[in-house]
Amino acid sequence: NAGVTQTPKFQVLKTGQSMTLQCAQDMNHEYMSWYRQDPGMGLRLIHYSVGAGITDQGEVPNGYNVSRSTTEDFPLRLLSAAPSQTSVYFCASTLTRAASTDTQYFGPGTRLTVL
């Protein structure tokens, strides 16, 4: 199993550009989520999905869209990039929705810089 994969590893955007961060898992996990990690901050939840076709907002959803058309894929779209979105983005997945019973696995991250 590849686990959770993310592409690209690094990206530089100009303000106003749009792009999609890709996330895929091959573990047949039901629950997937996107976090951002900024210096001096804990990971913050952007959006999550409890299964194909179902998504919901996390703590910091503004400026981001997600969709979940398949169990495996959970892309994160930046609609119009802003410097405040410069961050490291982590995708994560869990077999079911409860971290107390199932380990959450993280992808290797995407380092995004918005100029």
Added chain:
Amino acid sequence: RKEVEQDPGPFNVPEGATVAFNCTYSNSASQSFFWYRQDCRKEPKLLMSVYSSGNEDGRFTAQLNRASQYISLLIRDSKLSDSATYLCVVERSGAGSYQLTFGKGTKLSVIP
């Protein structure tokens, strides 16, 4: 009060030392607790869950005090490979899903 608070460190300790990290959480409805480890420029990985009775995994011991809303991690006989940032994580459940809240992390450097 922040939902999950940790001392950011850094903790610089010699090899073989014992070091303890503390974490406090503000939401008394929190149900599950974890310690994650994050190496520099890498993704977080689960180190261990924290149970009410306390639990041990080799050189690592985790404790939970629900009354004081306090979690701890003790590392005995520190190794160079223990150098990392340790994240305290708290889970709340509700509305058919769960939310993990991450602390900012405590940085540990083990020195030869």
